[in-house]
Amino acid sequence: MALAESNFEEIKKRVFDAYKNEEPVLYEFREFAKRLKNDIKRIKPYSVNAVSFVSSDGGDNRLYFNPATVELVRVVDSLGNQCALDAIASNSKASELNTRVDTTSPLLVQPLLKLCQDLNTDVVGLSYLLKGLGEPGKSTGAVRIYRDIVEWAVLYDLMKYREWGSDTIIVREGMLRTKSFKRDIFPEIDRLIRKAYEDHKKKNITVSLVGVAKQSAVLSRLAVALELEETFHKKYPCYVQVPKDIEEKCYNFDRTWLNTLETSQPYEEGRHLYQSMGKLFLVKFGDRPFDPVWPVDIAEWQVSEADKIIGQLTKDAQPGFPIPDFPMCVQKAHDLAKVNGLEVDILQDILFDGITQNLTPTEKEKVLRIKLLGQNLTNIRYRNA
Structure with missing residues (x-):
């Protein structure tokens, strides 16, 4: 029976009654929006060299000739450099990925080799989730994990092994957190990236690291409340840091997504296990009240420099096209990575x-x-x- 033929008034009543249980949640989130509104800061744009890197979307890089399927993993930066390239067959086994860090193999992926060498592990040792490669129902997800790992390897390569002649901001599309790595591997990556940051500082060059996403659970959950309270309705670019208690309310999964080195509790062995190196900010790069708001992660060790870093990001985002007020370096990398x-x-x-x-x-x-x-x-x- 079609919905229109049902008792529509009864359905309407039941939906309204069900919503009454959710109404307190909206009030709670409106209070969050008011708190954020009180902490809004104006952005002062700064000029800086901005570089991003992007992997081509998986669906755009899948080659079919039934029964064969091959997925391309290709990462390109906004300067036009191809940072990594690989091709994975649908029936590949996880163990075959280790050839990507074998210096004698024609399948070598250089950024992945550097990351694995510095971590003293092979590719399969980076993630439990790669073991699903080649298994029905799990292979597509495993390729997605591998693509994310390659992106992080490129980020690591840009931070540690690239020589920068002036202050630079490296922009990752996505947050500075991931579930792709083992919980004991990610802290080591964090440590190595922090050391690379300090090495650049010794040369009087600041290489900042940020993550920018088009959506996030926090922004989705807060969207209605932010609009009702007109939190970002300013005639100038502005931003706010999201307090941890508000961020926690927007997630329904493991705390390792929230915790960083500074906020995680050590285990019995004294090791910190976490999967994030960023602090969340909500940012409106545009100078009009209804311009879009984006989630931005700033590296934990640079939160004190948030004013300057977000100002640098704003300078790159304001001329953004075709997505308005979104970092142009990310959009350039997308155009260059796209396979037409x-x-x-x-x-x-x-x-x-x-x-x-x-x-x-x-x-x-x-x-x-x-x-x-x-x-x-x-x-x-x-x-x-």
């Missing part, structure tokens, strides 16, 4: 050559016939329209 239709067709042909390289000419002709005649002509018509 023609490139995908070329890569599909490469996959076809790989599949048919050991076939007889007659068999190759049969597969070619399937390739050309088995295409979805409707999709081609609209793709080329």
Whole structure:
């Protein structure tokens, strides 16, 4: 029975009654929004060299020729440098990823090699979640984890091994926290990045690290309350740091996502186990009341410099296009990392050559016939329209 044919008034009444249980939550979040409004700070833009890096979206880099599937893992920075490139078959095993840090292997991924060498581990040792690679129902998620790990390896490479001639801000698309690494591995990455920051400081160069996301659980949960209280309705760029108690209310999962070295409690062995190195801020880079608000993570060790760092980020974000008031360096990296239709067709042909390289000419002709005649002509018509 269609909804329109049901007792619509009864449904409406039940929804309203159910909402009454949620109403106190809205009031609580409005109080949070009022607190944030009282702490809003004006942003003063600063000029700085801003660099970002982005991996191409997984769906845009998946090559099919049934039954074969290959996923590209490609990370490009906003300067046009290809930082990492890899291709993972759908039936690859987790142990095969260790060839990416074998210096004699043609499949070597340089940033991953540097990270694993400095951590004294192999690729599989970085994450429990990689073990799902090649298993039905888990492989796609494992490739996503591997892509995230490669992005962090590139971030580490930019922080530690890249020489910067002036103050620079490195922008990660996404927060400065991750569930991809083991809880005892991430603190080591944090320690090495902090040391790299200090090494740059000794040369009188500040290399700042921030994470910028297009969405977050905190912003989603607070969105209605922020609008009702007009928290960011200012005619100038502004920001606010999100207190920990408010952030905790917006999450429903493990505290390791919130805790950093400074806030985590050591275990019996004296080790800190956590998966975050950032403090959360909500930032409006635009100078109009209704401009978008973005979640921004600033590295824990640079929170005292938040005014300057967010000012530097604002200078890069205000000319943002096509997404207004979003860091331009991230958008540049996206454009450079994107694999377009023609490139995908070329890569599909490469996959076809790989599949048919050991076939007889007659068999190759049969597969070619399937390739050309088995295409979805409707999709081609609209793709080329």
